[in-house]
Every structure is written in C-alpha cells, then in structure tokens.
Amino acid sequence: MARFRLLPDEQQARSPLLLLWREFARQHSAMSGLVLFILFFLLALLSPLLTPHDPYLQNDALLLIAPSWSEQGLVQYPFGTDDLGRDMFSRMLVGARYTFGIALITVVGALLIGLLLGVLAGMSKGVKSSALNHVLDLALTIPSLLLAIIIVAILGPGLINTLWAIMLALLPQFVHSIRNAIAEQLNQDYVTAYRLDGASNWQVLTRLILPNIWERLTVTATMALSTAILDIAALGFLGLGAQAPTAEWGAIIADSLDLIYVAPAGVALPGLLIFTAVLSVNLVGDGLRNAMKKRREN
Amino acid sequence: MILYLLRRLFLLVFVFIALSILAFSLGYLFPGNTLQNFTGMTDISAELATQLTAEYRLDSGYIQQYIAYLQRIFSGDWGLSFASKQPLLQEIKILLPATLELAAYALLVSFFVGIPLGIIAAIKPEGIVSRIISALAIAGYSIPIFWWALLLIMLFSIGLGWLPTAGRIGVLYEIPHVTGFMLADILLANSQHQAEALLNALRHTLLPTLVLATFPTTVMVRFTRDSMLDVWEQSYIKTARAKGLNRAQVLYRHALRNALLPVIRQIGLQFSTLITLAMITEVIFSWPGIGRWLIDSIYQRNYPAIQAGLLVISTLVISVNMLTEILHTLFNPLARKR
Numbered sequence: 001m002a003r004f005r006l007l008p009d010e011q012q013a014r015s016p017l018l019l020l021w022r023e024f025a026r027q028h029s030a031m032s033g034l035v036l037f038i039l040f041f042l043l044a045l046l047s048p049l050l051t052p053h054d055p056y057l058q059n060d061a062l063l064l065i066a067p068s069w070s071e072q073g074l075v076q077y078p079f080g081t082d083d084l085g086r087d088m089f090s091r092m093l094v095g096a097r098y099t100f101g102i103a104l105i106t107v108v109g110a111l112l113i114g115l116l117l118g119v120l121a122g123m124s125k126g127v128k129s130s131a132l133n134h135v136l137d138l139a140l141t142i143p144s145l146l147l148a149i150i151i152v153a154i155l156g157p158g159l160i161n162t163l164w165a166i167m168l169a170l171l172p173q174f175v176h177s178i179r180n181a182i183a184e185q186l187n188q189d190y191v192t193a194y195r196l197d198g199a200s201n202w203q204v205l206t207r208l209i210l211p212n213i214w215e216r217l218t219v220t221a222t223m224a225l226s227t228a229i230l231d232i233a234a235l236g237f238l239g240l241g242a243q244a245p246t247a248e249w250g251a252i253i254a255d256s257l258d259l260i261y262v263a264p265a266g267v268a269l270p271g272l273l274i275f276t277a278v279l280s281v282n283l284v285g286d287g288l289r290n291a292m293k294k295r296r297e298n
Numbered sequence: 299m300i301l302y303l304l305r306r307l308f309l310l311v312f313v314f315i316a317l318s319i320l321a322f323s324l325g326y327l328f329p330g331n332t333l334q335n336f337t338g339m340t341d342i343s344a345e346l347a348t349q350l351t352a353e354y355r356l357d358s359g360y361i362q363q364y365i366a367y368l369q370r371i372f373s374g375d376w377g378l379s380f381a382s383k384q385p386l387l388q389e390i391k392i393l394l395p396a397t398l399e400l401a402a403y404a405l406l407v408s409f410f411v412g413i414p415l416g417i418i419a420a421i422k423p424e425g426i427v428s429r430i431i432s433a434l435a436i437a438g439y440s441i442p443i444f445w446w447a448l449l450l451i452m453l454f455s456i457g458l459g460w461l462p463t464a465g466r467i468g469v470l471y472e473i474p475h476v477t478g479f480m481l482a483d484i485l486l487a488n489s490q491h492q493a494e495a496l497l498n499a500l501r502h503t504l505l506p507t508l509v510l511a512t513f514p515t516t517v518m519v520r521f522t523r524d525s526m527l528d529v530w531e532q533s534y535i536k537t538a539r540a541k542g543l544n545r546a547q548v549l550y551r552h553a554l555r556n557a558l559l560p561v562i563r564q565i566g567l568q569f570s571t572l573i574t575l576a577m578i579t580e581v582i583f584s585w586p587g588i589g590r591w592l593i594d595s596i597y598q599r600n601y602p603a604i605q606a607g608l609l610v611i612s613t614l615v616i617s618v619n620m621l622t623e624i625l626h627t628l629f630n631p632l633a634r635k636r
Contacts (some may be wrong), residue, residue: 271445278440
C-alpha cells in the first residue's frame with residue numbers, strides 16, 4: 001500500500017543550493033578548480049600586501065637574475081628579475097590584479113548590463129524585442145579583437161579602454177542566454193498560476209524568474225570570465241591593452257619575448273599563470289554545469 | 299521554408315545596413331581629419347580638398363554623406379591606406395585569402411579530429427579514455443593561444459629545428475597570385491619545383507594550423523560529447539535499441555545524425571572567435587593575412603584600413619553565421635517551426 005508522505009525524502013528535503021553543492025563537491029576536478037579560483041581571487045585582492053619587493057622598482061645592480069631554482073639564482077628573488085632589475089615574483093603577484101581582477105570586473109559589468117537588456121528583451125514583445133535582438137546579432141558578429149582594435153583606435157590604447165571593448169564583446173552572449181532563459185521560464189505553469197493570482201510583471205520577474213535563472217547565469221558568467229582573461233592577456237601581449245610598465249601577465253610576456261633565449265622563465269611563468277587562471281575558471285564552470293545536470297536527474 | 303529564407307534575408311539586409319552605418323560613423327569617430335579618414339590621403343591641397351569635399355558630400359547632411367559612402371563602397375572605391383598609399387580593396391584582396399586559408403585548415407582539422415574524439419568520449423562517459431579526452435579538451439580550451447604558439451615555436455622551430463617560424467612559404471619560391479590560397483596557387487603554377495614548393499608551403503602551414511586549430515578542436519570535442527550524451531538519453535534511441543538494433547547501428551543511424559546537428563550551428567557561433575584567434579596567430583607567425591595587417595594598422599594609426607577591415611571581416615563572419623544557420627534549418631525541420 002502506498003504510504004501518504006507529507007514530506008519528501010530527507011535527501012530531497014534539502015535546499016536546492018545544498019544539493020548543488022553536494023554534487024559539486026563530489027567532483028575532484030571542480031573542487032581543485034574552486035581552490036585555485038579562490039587563490040587567484042585572494043591574490044587579486046591582496047597582492048599589494050604580499051609582494052616582497054616593489055614590482056616597479058628598477059634595480060640596475062640586479063639585472064636578469066635567474067630564478068632561484070637555478071645555480072645563479074638568489075633566494076630573495078624566487079622567479080629572478082627582468083632586464084630592468086624588477087622582481088618577477090612581485091610582478092606576477094600584482095599581475096593577478098590586472099589580468100584576473102580586471103577580467104572579473106569586466107564580467108560583472110557585462111553581467112549587470114546584460115541582465116538589464118536581457119530582461120527588457122525577454123519581458124517585452126514585438127518590435128522592441130526583435131530590434132534589440134538584431135542589434136545584438138550584429139554585435140555578436142564583430143570579433144572581440146576587432147572591436148578592441150576599433151575602440152583602441154578611437155580612445156587610444158590602455159587597459160581601461162580594452163575593458164570596454166571586452167565588455168561590449170561579452171554582452172551579446174549574456175543577453176542571449178538571459179533572454180532565452182526568461183522565455184523558457186515564462187512558458188512554465190507556475191508563472192501562469194502566479195499571474196492568475198494577480199502578480200505584475202515586476203513580481204513575476206523578481207520572485208519567480210530571477211531565482212530560477214541565476215544558476216544558469218553563473219555558468220554563463222564563468223564561461224565569459226575565461227574569455228575575458230584570455231582577451232585581456234592577448235590584448236596586453238599585442239600592446240593594445242595594458243601598457244609597458246604595468247605588470248599585466250600578457251604584457252609581461254610581450255616584454256620578455258626579446259629575451260626568450262636568456263631568460264625563458266619570463267615568458268614561461270606568466271603564460272603558465274594565465275593558463276592556470278583560465279583553467280580554474282573553466283573547471284569551476286564545468287563542475288557547476290555537471291552538478292546542475294546531476295541534481296536535475298536525481 | 300521560403301518564408302524562413304525571406305525573413306533571414308531581411309535580417310541580413312538590416313544587419314548589413316547597421317554595419318555600414320557603424321563603419322561610416324568611424325570616419326567621424328576616429329581622431330584626425332574626417333576627409334583624411336575617408337579618402338586615406340594624408341596631404342591634401344586646398345583645391346583638392348574642396349573638390350573631394352564636394353565629391354564625398356562632406357558639405358551636406360549626414361544622410362547624403364552616408365549614401366555617397368555606400369556608393370563608393372559598392373563601386374569599389376574604398377580609399378587609400380595611410381601606410382602604403384595603395385587602394386585598400388586591392389590590398390584586402392591579396393590579404394584576405396591568406397586568412398581564409400589558415401582558418402579553413404584549422405576548421406578542417408577541428409572536424410576531423412574534434413568530432414571523432416567527441417564521439418569516442420561520449421561512448422563511455424566515465425571511462426578512462428573519455429576522462430583523458432575531456433582533460434585534454436579543457437586544457438586546450440584554457441591555454442592562451444599566443445603562449446601556446448610561442449611554446450610550439452620554441453620546441454619545433456628553435457629546439458628541434460624541424461619547422462620554419464614565419465611566413466607562408468620560403469622566399470626562394472615565387473608563386474604567382476591567382477586564387478590567393480597558397481597550396482592551390484602552387485598547384486596551378488606550372489613550375490619545375492612544384493613538389494618542393496608544395497612541401498615547403500606545407501611545412502610553413504603546419505605550425506600555425508596546429509596552433510589555430512587547438513581552440514575549435516576542443517570546442518568540437520566538448521560540444522560533440524555533450525550533444526551525443528544528450529541524444530543518447532532520448533526516447534527514440536531507446537526505441538531503436540528495443541527494436542534490436544546493435545550499438546553501432548543506433549550510433550550511426552540515429553544518434554550521430556541528430557547529435558551533429560547542433561554542431562553545425564556551433565561552427566557559425568564560434569567563427570568570430572576563430573577570426574580573433576587567427577589574427578593573433580598571424581601576428582606571431584608573420585602570416586601575411588588580414589589580421590596581421592589590421593594589427594599593424596593600429597600601430598600605424600592607419601584609420602581607413604581599420605574601417606575597411608571592419609567591413610570585410612564582419613561581412614565574412616555574418617555570412618558564415620547566416621550560412622550555417624540556414625544549413626542547420628535545412629537539415630533540421632524542427633528548427634523551422636520557430
């Protein structure tokens with residue numbers, strides 16, 4: 001005889017967020033990605049307090065010191081110094097601020113603007129919605145580097161100017177995914193039921209739609225973050241983004257490129273850091289996606 | 299279907315109009331003299347300036363100027379390059395095929411490597427092979443392309459000395475420009491050193507293609523894998539299995555065809571990223587394509603070139619986008635209803 005149960009199983013009675021976390025924590029790769037991500041985040045926040053030397057101080061007594069794991073290295077300079085005698089280790093730490101931190105700010109900015117436009121496109125119907133979509137389709141087709149080139153041509157090179165370019169390049173995917181998510185939500189029965197109860201558009205949006213789509217938004221944001229880091233580094237490398245003395249990782253690679261035979265660490269280390277940062281973001285994003293899928297299956 | 303095509307066509311026209319307005323407004327937005335930005339001539343004498351102003355309708359309203367701009371674009375007068383003083387359209391005609399060649403090879407590699415790997419990874423999602431493929435895919439997805447290119451150059455060109463680092467072909471070979479695609483041009487040119495030239499060009503192409511193909515291949519692997527896993531859960535697969543088809547038959551007749559549909563769409567969506575990456579690859583390998591030319595243009599403040607580059611590259615990306623979307627709809631009747 002089927003027993004009447006007022007409350008579902010203990011497993012299902014937990015909050016969705018907790019279920020998500022349990023599925024997430026079960027994946028080793030995702031957890032290691034999360035640890036790395038938190039490390040980079042803390043580094044971006046605290047790096048000025050952690051640097052052993054001034055990253056911009058040029059010391060002509062200590063030019064091109066090898067990293068400390070080689071015979072000629074000094075223990076005070078773990079990654080050696082560059083051709084102007086600046087401590088590479090401090091520069092790497094501060095670089096997290098520029099490459100990782102600015103990318104994070106860019107993504108948050110794009111997310112907020114995307115949320116606004118996506119909600120407008122998703123909640124409105126007819127001409128307004130389709131016009132917005134078509135303008136976005138246009139923006140989607142301009143490659144991000146080309147957009148950056150145009151903005152740099154208008155405003156001049158610099159980290160902040162490329163930030164706008166990357167934000168603009170990221171925006172369409174946010175708006176598209178938010179609009180699609182909202183359209184999907186609006187078809188749900190509980191939205192109709194809530195509307196029959198007399199809920200206004202604003203109430204439907206804030207009480208039903210946003211709580212239901214924010215997880216998907218997080219996944220989109222992690223994907224955007226990995227693109228943003230790669231773009232900032234690439235623009236720094238090409239000399240369009242962060243300018244010469246700034247310790248942005250891509251710019252450091254471009255700086256060290258002519259000394260690649262003498263000091264290969266100057267190219268290898270910042271590249272490895274960019275790679276690790278992007279990898280950590282991607283691992284977290286993939287882990288979240290998998291966890292959401294598994295939770296739905298259970 | 300015809301209604302769908304008409305709607306797409308309408309959208310295409312709309313997007314191109316918006317694009318041309320953007321390109322036109324750049325003539326005003328860029329620093330410097332508007333007349334110089336439009337013509338590409340740097341020192342214009344006073345009487346030439348009045349003549350050009352009349353010709354470009356810079357004395358009348360923006361609408362007339364825009365119409366004059368459109369007329370110039372369609373008649374092939376795109377202005378001159380600040381740097382070389384050559385007509386821009388001529389330069390682009392020589393440069394664009396090089397970029398297309400590189401991007402086409404990278405896309406081909408991503409098909410023939412990425413899709414099979416994705417299918418293999420989907421067969422046993424928890425197996426060791428699948429895990430290795432997924433790990434490689436996420437690593438390839440995360441690597442900064444310029445650093446990856448430098449690593450490969452260090453290893454294969456400088457360390458081992460196997461492959462050249464720059465250019466499309468050795469300077470000893472002179473290949474007449476016919477199609478712009480180096481390999482096709484070599485085959486068309488009837489020289490006695492054809493085989494050597496072909497080998498040389500292939501050696502030059504190998505490393506840039508490998509670098510550029512990394513990202514699309516990993517995207518293909520991830521996407522094919524996800525799409526396969528998704529399709530494998532569908533009820534028609536269960537039906538086919540229940541009817542007694544074996545794994546290979548189900549895979550080929552039902553799963554693969556449905557799983558590869560969204561992959562077609564993905565090509566269009568990833569194409570703009572591919573072009574961005576191609577531009578960076580061209581800079582590193584001194585590949586004489588439109589990307590390197592554009593990045594040189596920004597160093598030289600060559601505004602007319604950037605304006606023309608925007609038009610050409612965006613047109614290319616929009617066309618590819620539209621084409622893949624139409625193909626997707628053609629193959630997938632379900633998508634037509636929306």
